[in-house]
Amino acid sequence: MEDQKQKKPRILCLHGFRTSGEILKKLISRWPETITEKLDLVFLDGLFPAQGKSDVEGIYDPPYYEWFQANKDYTEYSNFEECVAYIEDYMLKNGPFDGFLGFSQGAMIEAALPGMQAQGVALGKVNKIKFLIIISGGKFGGKMFGMPKLASNAFSEPIECPSIHFIDDKSLETMLGFIDKIQRMTFRG
Template identity: 40%
Template structure:
């Protein structure tokens, strides 16, 4: 019998994330989109991809690529001045799922799901929704934008959203400017820019390392907060906080990692 070398080390747990898919897609499609990141990132988290409550009200742009049924989180008119179903019923739908299947460490969303994820974090911090579930400790937002429902405009105006956020912005994404704008409302964000369009991008080695560092540091902070008094927990610093439009060009060549792969399949927000 060999000599004991010490107590077995407890395996590192994964982050638990609730996944919110894009417009007129579904949870299984989001899971497929995330698979392109590979084990270097996917081994750091497990994701529960929830289907939105509303059946698809029009043609899905992914019908030729993925099987339905397709869903949407909310609806809007053609000029984005009126929004429908962004209400207590939607928030309760998500809260009830989190109560039943959680706890979750954070949210991961693409496009419409990213807009909703950021909105939910803001609402929770301001005491307006998700008060019956644990705090959202991190966000992963791919092609984010402000959820522009008029009755929610105030949640982006201050104070800033403190939830640590990893964001992905595409150089060719029609929502890029909206993503830059909404991230001004997030106090602590790490942003990775890629050269693709409206998609969950493939990541090169440098981008993967940046994303992995964010995820592991957030897990460490969560674990530390579970065993130490709040005043003793050190919050890891992020690469930078927010994006200022005047500084964006400089960020693209300094703090922000760029992506060199060809454009992937686009999915409308």
């Protein structure tokens, strides 16, 4: 039997607003090899083609995608349910996955997924999410932002799901310890 410590955690990676899985892959490739060699990273493109100009035009080649859309003040969301169904369908066809890595808009989605899964409103057909890697993300709700209906109770109860939150480059220093922790978990079970 393969030693559990030798397994690489399989991670579904969700890119930021109006970018792509390929762009996130290029950004993650800048991380030290001591980190990336311990992870099995799978990069997914958002369901919807970008509905406006991307902030990375001229830096990275198109195509660009979005996970969902929101109005200017982030009080109303559209296509969020379709986005979550798309992620679950991808996981069913290409999984299993142990956790998520998300950047910006992708991080907002992944932060809500464990709560939605625990409540039985999303990801009911896939294994329990074991951890999150959140890069420059936030959460739905709060004083300034609304919340998609499907995620309305995602943060109402504490969820036992280890996570690491990247705010700056110094966060990479703690990543190795986090990877060691998640490698000790029982995967794909």
